Amino acid sequence: NAGVTQTPKFQVLKTGQSMTLQCAQDMNHNSMYWYRQDPGMGLRLIYYSASEGTTDKGEVPNGYNVSRLNKREFSLRLESAAPSQTSVYFCASSGTYNQPQHFGDGTRLSIL
Amino acid sequence: GQQLNQSPQSMFIQEGEDVSMNCTSSSIFNTWLWYKQEPGEGPVLLIALYKAGELTSNGRLTAQFGITRKDSFLNISASIPSDVGIYFCAGQEVRGGTSYGKLTFGQGTILTVHP
Numbered sequence: 001n002a003g004v005t006q007t008p009k010f011q012v013l014k015t016g017q018s019m020t021l022q023c024a025q026d027m028n029h030n031s032m033y034w035y036r037q038d039p040g041m042g043l044r045l046i047y048y049s050a051s052e053g054t055t056d057k058g059e060v061p062n063g064y065n066v067s068r069l070n071k072r073e074f075s076l077r078l079e080s081a082a083p084s085q086t087s088v089y090f091c092a093s094s095g096t097y098n099q100p101q102h103f104g105d106g107t108r109l110s111i112l
Numbered sequence: 113g114q115q116l117n118q119s120p121q122s123m124f125i126q127e128g129e130d131v132s133m134n135c136t137s138s139s140i141f142n143t144w145l146w147y148k149q150e151p152g153e154g155p156v157l158l159i160a161l162y163k164a165g166e167l168t169s170n171g172r173l174t175a176q177f178g179i180t181r182k183d184s185f186l187n188i189s190a191s192i193p194s195d196v197g198i199y200f201c202a203g204q205e206v207r208g209g210t211s212y213g214k215l216t217f218g219q220g221t222i223l224t225v226h227p
Binding site for chain 2: 004033040041042043044045058090092098100101102103104105106
């Protein structure tokens with residue numbers, strides 16, 4: 001009963017390094033999302049993929065890129081990490097646009 | 113962009129007490145969702161509300177979708193220590209002709225329950 005699986009769970013990077021966060025869901029959902037969570041700010045949408053083959057920007061897309069590799073997998077890439085990108089990153093998925101989103105357990109990313 | 117105001121920011125209560133928290137928005141939503149997040153984990157869906165005025169229960173949890181579609185509340189009755197966590201409201205837009213429902217989250221209510 002995995003649901004949404006994110007890897008890695010923790011990562012420390014140096015400024016300027018690149019990294020890809022992985023997300024996979026086993027619920028046959030069409031839509032997938034990437035959020036970041038910062039203290040006192042709730043969750044903010046970075047990018048989303050309404051369906052396989054499509055991606056769109058969310059509220060805070062700058063500094064990130066995404067790839068919807070197939071229906072199951074949606075990755076988030078930081079090309080040149082900055083300290084402002086230190087955060088907890090959550091991937092989520094939903095069956096269709098009007099169904100609730102289900103979240104993974106997050107990736108805790110620190111950039112020094 | 114849309115703003116959700118969630119209150120209170122934190123609550124410290126005794127086991128057995130009832131809890132109430134709410135969210136208000138400057139804009140209309142088509143769906144209200146309530147999530148709970150425990151340390152080191154992602155948000156877990158508690159209740160989903162789809163119609164204005166809807167009142168829905170899930171065990172000791174009750175949530176309502178406000179008539180104006182700009183607010184929602186969550187009540188927890190007879191709190192227990194395992195209720196500890198951060199509770200988030202989220203409002204969902206549904207745009208006609210697209211397959212995407214944007215979620216806007218509140219800032220969260222931190223709940224502490226003393227045994």
